[in-house]
Amino acid sequence: MEIEELQAAWLQMSTELKKQKKLTDDIILSMTKEKYQNKFKKISTYEAIGAIVCFSVALLVLIKFKSLDTWYLKICGLLTLTFLIVLPVLILKTLNKLKMIDISKGSYKENLSQFLKTKNRLLILQKLAIGTGFFGLFFIVPVATKIISNKDVFLTSLKTEQIVAIGVALIFVYFVSKGAYKGYKRLTLSAQELLKDLE
């Protein structure tokens, strides 16, 4: 098969499609309503809900911060607060930047480049969130245990089954995080390659 044959198929398809007039004025006008422009809104809503949950938990940690009565629990508390506030803010900011791309003004090249750069940033943040999420277990669990049941996990002697359960959970989270991280890495690489090609 030659490229010219593909072009001929495209031309034939174009001619056939031109003959079809399926859209009515009502259908077109209904498409101009905002209800169709909901993809970013959906993602932003999910992220916003996630951020609200994070901020609420952060507020609770702040209110109960005094109950973190040792230096190491205070450090864990500060790390938890950073994790719960900084990452959601950065992700929301990047999503907003994606939403702000003015498709009516820039050229295809400019918009593609801007889109890839922002998407890349979003992927890096998501990778960071996964990595931090895994290590986060080591500082979030002590803070949560102290706030909820006033116990210092660093001083509590664990039963064998508890140690096994924690071990299994850590292995599980490790493999899930590794898989997700690999997926994001592949996506970031392909976006970077295309960006390089554009420059």
Added chain:
Amino acid sequence: MSKETVFTNLIREHQALLYKVTSVYTDNKQDQEDLFQEVVYQLWKYFDSFRQDSKITTWMYRVAMNTAITHLKKKKRRPDVLPIAEVLIKQIDSIDEVYEERLRLLYKHLHHLNTLDKGLIFLLLEGKSYNEIAVITGLQSSNVGTRISRIKKKLRTNMTKN
């Protein structure tokens, strides 16, 4: 004539153009329909900003292609979705098997290209000159030529492999 009437006439007249853009950037019926609706929405949103200094179709190509690249794909892969080439084949009357096969191959190869190459080859298939492609994509005319030769080579290699 009201703005709505001018707009609906424009979309009706150029629906084939929009259909083709959206079919190049998606691989199944549902995504294509979603993108089509989003493109119409964006065209309406920016309709007032269209300046008469360029052809209306050039502006439509630009908005449609820019919408397509920023349109987020659905992550879920549904096994029951109809591939876009099959959707097109079903839509068109009086077709023959050779043509159907060519269309399938065309879309198969198009979907293997990266976003930039896909846009360039789409405009070439639409019969646009290198200068027109340069205006729409923002690339330099000479750069368009070089890139298109490279894509053609890539396509030829892929077609020989299959």
